[in-house]
Amino acid sequence: MSEPFFADLELDLKGLLCPMPVVKIAGAVKNVEVGGIIRATATDPGVMADIPAWAKSTGNELLKMERDGKVITFWVKRVK
Amino acid sequence: MSEEPKKCVLIVMSGDFDKAFAALTIAATSAALGMETTMFFTFWGLKIIQKGNLTGKGFFGRMVGVMNRGGINRIGPSKFNFGGIGRWMFKKMMRDKGVTPLEELMQQCIDLDVKFMACLTSMDVMEITLDDLIPGVEIAGAATMLGEAQQSQVQLFI
Numbered sequence: 226m227s228e229p230f231f232a233d234l235e236l237d238l239k240g241l242l243c244p245m246p247v248v249k250i251a252g253a254v255k256n257v258e259v260g261g262i263i264r265a266t267a268t269d270p271g272v273m274a275d276i277p278a279w280a281k282s283t284g285n286e287l288l289k290m291e292r293d294g295k296v297i298t299f300w301v302k303r304v305k
Numbered sequence: 306m307s308e309e310p311k312k313c314v315l316i317v318m319s320g321d322f323d324k325a326f327a328a329l330t331i332a333a334t335s336a337a338l339g340m341e342t343t344m345f346f347t348f349w350g351l352k353i354i355q356k357g358n359l360t361g362k363g364f365f366g367r368m369v370g371v372m373n374r375g376g377i378n379r380i381g382p383s384k385f386n387f388g389g390i391g392r393w394m395f396k397k398m399m400r401d402k403g404v405t406p407l408e409e410l411m412q413q414c415i416d417l418d419v420k421f422m423a424c425l426t427s428m429d430v431m432e433i434t435l436d437d438l439i440p441g442v443e444i445a446g447a448a449t450m451l452g453e454a455q456q457s458q459v460q461l462f463i
Contacts, residue, residue, distance in 0.1 A: 240403050241403070241405070242402070242403055242404050242405070243330070243334075244330050244333050244334040244337065244405075244410075245405050245413075247334055247337045247338070248333050248334065248336075248337045248413050248417070250337070251336070251337035251338070251339075251417065252337075252416070252417070278338075279337065279338055282338040282339060282340075283338060283339040284339075
């Protein structure tokens with residue numbers, strides 16, 4: 226499977242439950258440059274709703290989110 | 306969206322495990338969403354930010370300190386506490402399901418620059434001093450809290 230985006234940072238959020246995926250993404254986004262991309266994997270189905278809400282609220286961009294069985298993979302781009 | 310960051314104020318009156326869990330979850334998330342977040346702890350809520358040492362000077366103050374000893378690891382749930390067994394049970398249930406423990410949630414709040422404020426009047430009544438509270442807590446009164454609340458888009462009383 227080819228990667229749709231080049232990720233500057235990989236983040237493993239598997240096993241974490243609300244609110245930790247959002248909290249960890251908020252921390253991680255500070256570790257990439259503006260324009261940088263984070264690829265994260267999670268298992269909490271809550272991220273399907275919470276990561277878009279985080280992106281909308283902070284002004285960062287959710288590029289893509291996909292679910293393969295229990296594992297959800299998403300790419301976010303630091304916009305500001 | 307506007308450049309001015311949004312704000313969130315939580316007034317934490319309860320010192321129960323479950324309500325602290327809700328309050329700290331909301332605070333950590335609101336900070337993660339880029340909101341300037343302030344938690345204002347009053348009365349029983351002070352237990353959440355106490356170090357856990359015994360407090361009080363006078364007879365009643367010491368009694369409160371013993372009967373109602375604070376500290377994030379010591380607070381019990383509002384229901385089903387059963388003299389401390391409930392606290393153990395809920396902690397175990399949360400741990401088994403991989404839910405973040407309270408003390409780690411609180412550390413996340415600190416790392417995300419959530420401002421902790423303690424109500425001075427409550428501290429005086431309960432005979433709790435600033436030294437009995439975790440580092441970084443600021444003392445404040447109702448006017449400070451209301452000043453923050455006026456500028457906040459989210460105000461919660463827990």
